[in-house]
Amino acid sequence: xxxxxxxxxxxxxxxxxxxxxxxxxxxxxxxxxxxxxxxxxxxxxxxxxxxxxxxxxxxxxxxxxxxxxxxxxxxxxxxxxxxxxxxxxxxxxxxxxxxxxxxxxxxxxxxxxxxxxxxxxxxxxxxxxxxxxxxxxxxxxxxxxxxxxxxxxxxxxxxxxxxxxxxxxxxxxxxxxxxxxxxxxxxxxxxxxxxxxxxxxxxxxxxxxxxxxxxxxxxxxxxxxxxxxxxxxxxxxxxxxxxxx
Amino acid sequence: xxxxxxxxxxxxxxxxxxxxxxxxxxxxxxxxxxxxxxxxxxxxxxxxxxxxxxxxxxxxxxxxxxxxxxxxxxxxxxxxxxxxxxxxxxxxxxxxxxxxxxxxxxxxxxxxxxxxxxxxxxxxxxxxxxxxxxxxxxxxxxxxxxxxxxxxxxxxxxxxxxxxxxxxxxxxxxxxxxxxxxxxxxxxxxxxxxxxxxxxxxxxxxxxxxxxxxxxxxxxxxxxxxxxxxxxxxxxxxxxxxxxxxxxxxxxxxxxx
Numbered sequence: 001x002x003x004x005x006x007x008x009x010x011x012x013x014x015x016x017x018x019x020x021x022x023x024x025x026x027x028x029x030x031x032x033x034x035x036x037x038x039x040x041x042x043x044x045x046x047x048x049x050x051x052x053x054x055x056x057x058x059x060x061x062x063x064x065x066x067x068x069x070x071x072x073x074x075x076x077x078x079x080x081x082x083x084x085x086x087x088x089x090x091x092x093x094x095x096x097x098x099x100x101x102x103x104x105x106x107x108x109x110x111x112x113x114x115x116x117x118x119x120x121x122x123x124x125x126x127x128x129x130x131x132x133x134x135x136x137x138x139x140x141x142x143x144x145x146x147x148x149x150x151x152x153x154x155x156x157x158x159x160x161x162x163x164x165x166x167x168x169x170x171x172x173x174x175x176x177x178x179x180x181x182x183x184x185x186x187x188x189x190x191x192x193x194x195x196x197x198x199x200x201x202x203x204x205x206x207x208x209x210x211x212x213x214x215x216x217x218x219x220x221x222x223x224x225x226x227x228x229x230x231x232x233x234x235x236x237x238x239x240x241x242x243x244x245x
Numbered sequence: 246x247x248x249x250x251x252x253x254x255x256x257x258x259x260x261x262x263x264x265x266x267x268x269x270x271x272x273x274x275x276x277x278x279x280x281x282x283x284x285x286x287x288x289x290x291x292x293x294x295x296x297x298x299x300x301x302x303x304x305x306x307x308x309x310x311x312x313x314x315x316x317x318x319x320x321x322x323x324x325x326x327x328x329x330x331x332x333x334x335x336x337x338x339x340x341x342x343x344x345x346x347x348x349x350x351x352x353x354x355x356x357x358x359x360x361x362x363x364x365x366x367x368x369x370x371x372x373x374x375x376x377x378x379x380x381x382x383x384x385x386x387x388x389x390x391x392x393x394x395x396x397x398x399x400x401x402x403x404x405x406x407x408x409x410x411x412x413x414x415x416x417x418x419x420x421x422x423x424x425x426x427x428x429x430x431x432x433x434x435x436x437x438x439x440x441x442x443x444x445x446x447x448x449x450x451x452x453x454x455x456x457x458x459x460x461x462x463x464x465x466x467x468x469x470x471x472x473x474x475x476x477x478x479x480x481x482x483x484x485x486x487x488x489x490x491x492x493x494x495x496x497x498x499x500x501x502x
Contacts, residue, residue: 018500028413073499076343077343078340078342078499079497079500100337100338100341114261114265116257117257117258117261118258119344120254120344122256122257126257
């Protein structure tokens with residue numbers, strides 16, 4: 001079934017989290033309170049099957065707790081499924097949470113290096129991109145200041161600029177189109193469109209149905225850990241809105 | 246093997262985290278990098294005063310004898326100690342992005358190795374200061390370093406991944422290291438141990454490592470190459486087992502942290 005055009009293939013994926021009501025953190029507690037160690041299994045994803053092809057921009061929608069973010073985390077390999085298999089082809093970057101590896105005492109420029117190296121770039125690749133990254137963030141004046149002096153908006157702008165310039169084949173984005181002010185948000189949206197036109201594969205988790213409609217040509221509606229509907233963005237969103245309101 | 250391509254691809258991350266580790270350790274302290282000398286020197290002073298008094302021995306130049314064991318031991322014990330919290334301390338990043346998790350223990354061991362090589366200057370200082378001179382056998386130093394490096398990587402894989410699930414191990418390790426300190430011929434010589442108990446020390450790979458350093462710096466004779474290769478083989482076995490354990494456990498790191 002594997003196809004050259006497939007970028008993300010999710011096959012029969014199940015994910016359960018153990019929710020500890022009262023977790024024993026030490027051996028002492030484990031021995032003393034062995035019967036207290038109650039846990040609840042919470043099935044977050046049940047038998048998910050989907051294939052995302054090269055160049056597709058897919059929106060994952062659904063109410064809170066429906067498993068969207070979990071599915072995205074599974075795709076990035078931060079967590080692993082209990083059952084089933086996820087295959088990804090090509091370089092993958094996730095914009096799950098921005099600014100991983102940022103160190104407040106180092107300058108913006110140094111942090112670009114730290115952050116980009118976590119995404120798997122080499123020094124040379126970062127050297128080539130650094131001007132583009134700084135330009136995109138519009139932080140030229142402050143780039144050599146330690147980032148603890150940045151405002152939270154500036155911090156996010158820097159983080160977003162690094163992530164977006166990694167040049168990955170697959171981009172996973174979790175609810176971060178709300179970075180910065182109006183001007184910067186528009187810039188991000190335009191950059192996303194540009195990447196889409198370049199043929200990158202993208203998956204968005206979003207509650208912003210408007211931007212989903214604008215960017216994506218396919219939407220997947222998750223409900224209670226199952227795929228409720230998968231298809232054309234406006235059809236799925238219409239059905240979703242009808243159900244939830 | 247997947248691990249090698251992974252690490253090659255993320256080599257920049259490995260490099261920056263080693264640099265951050267070495268440079269960041271003393272970044273905010275007044276004496277800076279000098280601490281990597283002051284700390285062991287203070288420890289040496291204490292031991293050099295105490296041990297000759299409480300444990301009578303007829304070892305010539307006892308201070309040099311002890312320094313040859315103490316500096317490599319410090320390397321070993323700080324690797325084990327720091328391994329026990331390396332994953333937990335980096336929980337924030339682990340929960341946020343994907344990167345090969347094995348980078349963390351590997352960069353820890355590597356940066357400790359660099360620190361050790363720098364602090365070997367102390368050994369040289371003592372050997373020269375006591376007028377013992379330097380022999381050609383010092384060329385075995387890299388071989389010993391490799392043996393200890395491989396052993397450390399393997400143990401680091403195991404310790405770092407298991408502590409995520411049992412945080413108690415952090416405390417247990419402190420006790421265990423103290424015990425092992427006396428179970429390794431650092432402040433005493435192997436010969437002073439009664440014959441019938443010596444086999445216990447021979448079960449400890451650090452015995453061979455310390456004896457090796459002592460041979461090249463203190464006795465100035467050829468170390469037992471067979472023993473060193475034995476440690477290398479053991480280190481490789483532990484590393485392979487350790488990697489399998491690490492790889493199995495790392496899948497749930499983000500959930501457990």
